[in-house]
Amino acid sequence: MLHAVIMAGGSGTRFWPLSRHALPKQFLTLAGSRSLIQSTSDRCLGAIPTSRHWVVTNASQADETRRQLPELSDGHVLVEPCARNTAPCIALAAAHLLKEEPDAAMLVLPADHVIQPVDQFEAAFRRAAQLVDADDRRLVLFGVVPSFPSTGFGYIERDKPLAPGDAAYSVKAFREKPDRPTAEDYLRAGRFYWNCGIFVWRARRILEAIAQYEPEMKQLTDRISNTIGAAGYASTVNEFFPQMKSISIDYAVLERDANIIVLEAPFRWDDVGSWEAVTRLSGQDTAGNTIQGEHCGIDTRNCIVRSTDDHLVATLGLEDCIVVHTPDATLVARRGDENAIKKLIESLKQQGLSRYL
Amino acid sequence: MLHAVIMAGGSGTRFWPLSRHALPKQFLTLAGSRSLIQSTSDRCLGAIPTSRHWVVTNASQADETRRQLPELSDGHVLVEPCARNTAPCIALAAAHLLKEEPDAAMLVLPADHVIQPVDQFEAAFRRAAQLVDADDRRLVLFGVVPSFPSTGFGYIERDKPLAPGDAAYSVKAFREKPDRPTAEDYLRAGRFYWNCGIFVWRARRILEAIAQYEPEMKQLTDRISNTIGAAGYASTVNEFFPQMKSISIDYAVLERDANIIVLEAPFRWDDVGSWEAVTRLSGQDTAGNTIQGEHCGIDTRNCIVRSTDDHLVATLGLEDCIVVHTPDATLVARRGDENAIKKLIESLKQQGLSRYL
Numbered sequence: 001m002l003h004a005v006i007m008a009g010g011s012g013t014r015f016w017p018l019s020r021h022a023l024p025k026q027f028l029t030l031a032g033s034r035s036l037i038q039s040t041s042d043r044c045l046g047a048i049p050t051s052r053h054w055v056v057t058n059a060s061q062a063d064e065t066r067r068q069l070p071e072l073s074d075g076h077v078l079v080e081p082c083a084r085n086t087a088p089c090i091a092l093a094a095a096h097l098l099k100e101e102p103d104a105a106m107l108v109l110p111a112d113h114v115i116q117p118v119d120q121f122e123a124a125f126r127r128a129a130q131l132v133d134a135d136d137r138r139l140v141l142f143g144v145v146p147s148f149p150s151t152g153f154g155y156i157e158r159d160k161p162l163a164p165g166d167a168a169y170s171v172k173a174f175r176e177k178p179d180r181p182t183a184e185d186y187l188r189a190g191r192f193y194w195n196c197g198i199f200v201w202r203a204r205r206i207l208e209a210i211a212q213y214e215p216e217m218k219q220l221t222d223r224i225s226n227t228i229g230a231a232g233y234a235s236t237v238n239e240f241f242p243q244m245k246s247i248s249i250d251y252a253v254l255e256r257d258a259n260i261i262v263l264e265a266p267f268r269w270d271d272v273g274s275w276e277a278v279t280r281l282s283g284q285d286t287a288g289n290t291i292q293g294e295h296c297g298i299d300t301r302n303c304i305v306r307s308t309d310d311h312l313v314a315t316l317g318l319e320d321c322i323v324v325h326t327p328d329a330t331l332v333a334r335r336g337d338e339n340a341i342k343k344l345i346e347s348l349k350q351q352g353l354s355r356y357l
Numbered sequence: 358m359l360h361a362v363i364m365a366g367g368s369g370t371r372f373w374p375l376s377r378h379a380l381p382k383q384f385l386t387l388a389g390s391r392s393l394i395q396s397t398s399d400r401c402l403g404a405i406p407t408s409r410h411w412v413v414t415n416a417s418q419a420d421e422t423r424r425q426l427p428e429l430s431d432g433h434v435l436v437e438p439c440a441r442n443t444a445p446c447i448a449l450a451a452a453h454l455l456k457e458e459p460d461a462a463m464l465v466l467p468a469d470h471v472i473q474p475v476d477q478f479e480a481a482f483r484r485a486a487q488l489v490d491a492d493d494r495r496l497v498l499f500g501v502v503p504s505f506p507s508t509g510f511g512y513i514e515r516d517k518p519l520a521p522g523d524a525a526y527s528v529k530a531f532r533e534k535p536d537r538p539t540a541e542d543y544l545r546a547g548r549f550y551w552n553c554g555i556f557v558w559r560a561r562r563i564l565e566a567i568a569q570y571e572p573e574m575k576q577l578t579d580r581i582s583n584t585i586g587a588a589g590y591a592s593t594v595n596e597f598f599p600q601m602k603s604i605s606i607d608y609a610v611l612e613r614d615a616n617i618i619v620l621e622a623p624f625r626w627d628d629v630g631s632w633e634a635v636t637r638l639s640g641q642d643t644a645g646n647t648i649q650g651e652h653c654g655i656d657t658r659n660c661i662v663r664s665t666d667d668h669l670v671a672t673l674g675l676e677d678c679i680v681v682h683t684p685d686a687t688l689v690a691r692r693g694d695e696n697a698i699k700k701l702i703e704s705l706k707q708q709g710l711s712r713y714l
Contacts, residue, residue, distance in 0.1 A: 017671070296708060298700050310685065312713045314374070316701055317691035321675075328667065330682050332689055334674035343655050344671055351653060356669045 001052060002129045002200075003104050004044040005093045008037055008057040008065060008111035009083055013345045013357070014274050017329035018306065021357050026111035027064050030272065031281040037111040038068055043118045044107065047126055054096065055111070056080060056089045075229075081238045086197070087252035088244040091210050091217060092237075094203035095225040105132050106206070108199040108249075113271050114281055120267040128200035128263055131168060139209065139254060140168075140200040143193025143262040144269045149183035152273065153194040154250070156262050167264040174255045193262060195250065196269050209253045217244050217252070274338045275322045278304050293325070302335070329356045358409060359486045359557075360461050361401040362450045365394055365414040365422060365468035366440055370702045370714070371631050374686035375663065378714050383468035384421050387629065388638040394468040395425055400475045401464065404483055411453065412468070413437060413446045432586075438595045443554070444609035445601040448567050448574060449594075451560035452582040462489055463563070465556040465606075470628050471638055477624040485557035485620055488525060496566065496611060497525075497557040500550025500619040501626045506540035509630065510551040511607070513619050524621040531612045550619060552607065553626050566610045574601050574609070631695045632679050635661055650682070659692070686713045 012024030019025045026037040034042060041053055050071045056078045057065050065077055078092055090108060097104040107125050115121045128140040143156045154177055158169035174195070178186060186192035211218035220240045227236040245252075254260055270277055279290045289300060293307030300315040307313040307325040315323060324331040333340060348356055369381030376382045383394040391399060398410055407428045413435045414422050422434055435449055447465060454461040464482050472478045485497040500513045511534055515526035531552070535543060543549035568575035577597045584593040602609075611617055627634055636647045646657060650664030657672040664670040664682040672680060681688045690697060705713055 017669075294710075296701065296705055296710060298697060298704060307687075312374075312686040312705075312710060314686065314688050314701055314705070315690070316688070316697045317694055318678075318689055319691075321689070323687075323689050325682075325687055329669040329671065330664075330680075330687055331671050331673070332675055332678070332680050333672070334676075337674055340655060340673045344653065344673055347655060348653055348669075348671070353651075353653060353669060 001101060001104060002048055002125075003052040003054060003097055003101075003106050003203075004041070004048045005090070005097070005106045005108045006037065006040050006053065006055045006111045007086060007089055007108065008055050008061065009080060009089065010110075010112055011083075012112070014341055016341060016345060017326045017331050017356065018324055022060055023064065024061065024112075025272065027061070027068060030278055031114075035068055036114065036272065037065070039114070040109055040111050041069055043115060043121055044109070044125075046118065046122045048107065054078060054093055056093050058083065079237075080241060082242050084241065084244050084246045086249045087210065087214065087247045088217060088221075088241060090199075090206060090249050091221040091244070092224065092241065094207050095221050096228060097203040098207070099225070099228050102204065104203045105129055106199075106201060106203050108197075108201075110197050110271075113196065113269060114277075115270075116268050124263060124266055125198075125200060127168070128261075131162075131261055131263070132200055132202060132205075135259075136202050136205055137259045138201065138261050139206070139257060139259055140261045140263055141254065142196055142198045142265045143169075144196045144265045146183075146187050146192065146194055149180060149187045150194065151177055151180055151183050153177065153196075153271075155186055155192045156195050158191050158193065158262050158264075162261070167266070169262050169264070171260040171262050174250065193264065194269075196265065196271070199249070206249075206253065209257055213256050214245060214247070214252050220244050274341070275304055275324070275333075276335065276338065278306070304335070358458060358461060359405055359482075360409040360411060360454055360458075360463050360560075361398070361405045362447070362454070362463045362465045363394065363397050363410065363412045363468045364443060364446055364465065365412050365418065366437060366446065367467075367469055368440075369469070371698055373698060373702060374683045374688050374713065375681055379417055380421065381418065381469075382629065384418075384425060387635055388471075392425055393471065393629065394422070396471070397466055397468050398426055400472060400478055401466070401482075403475065403479045405464065411435060411450055413450050415440065436594075437598060439599050441598065441601050441603045443606040444567065444571065444604045445574060445578075445598060447556075447563060447606050448578040448601070449581065449598065451564050452578050453585060454560040455564070456582070456585050459561065461560045462486055463556075463558060463560050465554075465558075467554050467628075470553065470626060471634075472627075473625050481620060481623055482555075482557060484525070485618075488519075488618055488620070489557055489559060489562075492616075493559050493562055494616045495558065495618050496563070496614060496616055497618045497620055498611065499553050499555045499622045500526075501553045501622045503540075503544050503549065503551055506537060506544045507551065508534055508537055508540050510534065510553075510628075512543055512549045513552050515548050515550065515619050515621075519618070524623070526619050526621070528617040528619050531607060550621065551626075553622065553628070556606070563606075563610065566614055570613050571602060571604070571609050577601050631698070632661055632681070632690075633692065633695065635663070661692070 008026050010024045012019040029035045054076045062079050155175040157172040159172040162168045223240045227233040282290050288302035290304045294312045295305050297315045299317045301319045304322045320335045322333045365383050367381045369376040386392045411433045419436050512532040514529040516529040519525045580597045584590040645659035647661045651669045652662050654672045656674045658676045661679045677692045679690045
């Protein structure tokens with residue numbers, strides 16, 4: 001059976017001041033009425049009931065995870081004692097799945113992306129699951145057709161389709177985040193996809209691959225696995241998980257294995273990387289503004305304004321700005337510099353204002 | 358003896374969202390540690406003890422007046438039942454002063470201006486009081502030397518000095534708010550002053566002048582005056598004050614009388630007409646910013662930021678903006694359009710958001 005494994009360990013400073021250390025991006029409702037993690041769970045439900053949903057998160061976010069996803073089964077919120085990137089995260093989840101079901105397949109999903117429409121997404125992961133059912137050596141990942149020459153994503157270069165006209169391809173190479181001219185080449189070439197970090201494979205198979213390429217990680221996983229469901233589990237996780245190498249599943253396995261399949265994504269995908277995403281997700285009014293909460297604007301154009309229903313944000317003669325109000329902190333930023341918020345976060349730390357993070 | 362009469366009836370939307378219907382500008386602390394009305398009272402103390410300070414205000418501001426100026430004598434907070442401009446305000450105050458002291462002189466001051474330095478101001482109003490002592494027909498007002506061709510103030514054209522080289526002049530004419538070319542002519546001519554609305558005269562004399570030019574106003578004032586200190590006072594004020602003509606003391610008396618003296622102000626004067634004043638009053642840092650409250654700025658220039666100690670305002674890549682945070686409303690405005698805030702206030706009313714005013 002296919003299980004949904006939602007990776008929710010992000011720390012998320014890019015949506016400051018709405019996101020905080022204790023409330024990262026996946027818990028925010030940036031558009032519509034459901035948070036990103038709730039939407040991530042929702043969009044699997046057509047094929048994967050909640051009883052087979054899992055979340056891997058950290059200790060400070062476990063309570064909020066259970067609050068937002070109250071229907072998760074007991075024991076399906078897996079808590080990492082520390083952040084160790086995606087390979088240990090996936091190893092831990094795979095070990096748990098195997099205890100429930102030796103043939104379990106897993107759909108691995110970041111908790112903080114937006115994917116639409118849901119039916120296209122469901123069709124895609126069903127196809128991926130069929131590919132794995134047909135040959136359980138396969139490790140399937142999704143490739144998003146680039147819409148602009150992004151320098152912020154890793155790329156997957158496809159090789160041949162499994163059959164003529166098929167959307168599933170073997171992989172020729174993984175490509176690091178490119179510089180701008182290279183990204184433009186990729187966009188023109190047409191055979192490069194963005195790696196959106198969504199995978200389908202059997203739990204047993206990914207653990208075998210980890211055993212092959214990162215044997216120490218597999219040994220540590222086995223130590224943990226032996227205590228799942230037993231009294232010693234918590235102390236075992238706390239002892240062995242932090243000893244794992246911090247490495248992505250891409251580096252640890254995908255870039256080294258010959259059985260990788262990339263499936264061209266038929267859905268729209270957004271990694272919701274900055275406040276700019278809010279405009280893409282929620283649209284703009286005729287003046288180019290994207291407004292949430294109580295607002296009054298005069299001569300206001302191309303702005304993103306976010307407040308609440310009980311706090312008025314008034315904008316006067318404002319253009320190309322982001323205004324985000326929260327009870328204890330307000331951001332006013334010029335649009336266009338996606339990295340500026342990182343500088344701000346650093347500056348807050350240096351000024352002794354970490355209590356606002 | 359000289360009494361200080363502080364006129365504090367302003368409604369003050371120009372400092373929204375800091376100023377509100379129930380908390381107009383005179384109660385705000387825009388620079389330093391004292392509010393504008395407290396500073397107005399303070400700067401008289403060198404020559405006029407608190408026992409001779411009076412405030413004329415309206416019902417909704419009387420409590421805040423007493424809270425901010427707790428040393429005011431009982432009965433020295435005069436409450437207008439409705440706004441009727443400065444002539445009725447001054448008539449009411451003069452009537453009260455006469456009951457305490459038949460020879461009382463009054464220094465009339467708006468509550469919401471900034472004047473520095475205090476010693477120069479004190480020297481000026483002492484001189485004005487001497488001019489009135491020497492000839493109690495005199496009505497003395499202060500003329501501020503224009504520093505730019507303002508189209509927002511009324512002007513006083515001086516005539517001859519009382520003595521060669523004297524700073525006190527007879528008045529040739531009052532001039533309405535001019536258009537820009539006229540204001541530039543005034544600035545060049547050198548004999549025009551801004552009328553800053555600060556006056557010195559005997560209470561008896563101003564009431565005689567009102568009797569001469571606005572006899573009905575004087576009759577209504579007498580009806581009120583007869584009940585001062587008696588049980589019927591409140592109902593008498595409520596009945597007769599609203600019947601007075603709403604007119605400024607300038608139109609009612611000063612522009613009609615031959616005994617007007619203008620004294621060139623030796624002090625700096627600021628009417629604190631908009632958020633721009635905060636930069637003049639508090640100065641700027643090396644990046645041109647004027648900051649109050651908790652703030653973190655990256656690439657922020659020529660901004661006015663106002664928050665509190667428990668709410669962080671972060672600005673990123675912001676130039677020439679005003680950011681004002683209050684618990685229930687935040688303003689983000691481009692600098693340079695002093696009247697834009699009036700448009701905003703109108704828009705708030707139209708949108709049913711008057712609760713934020």
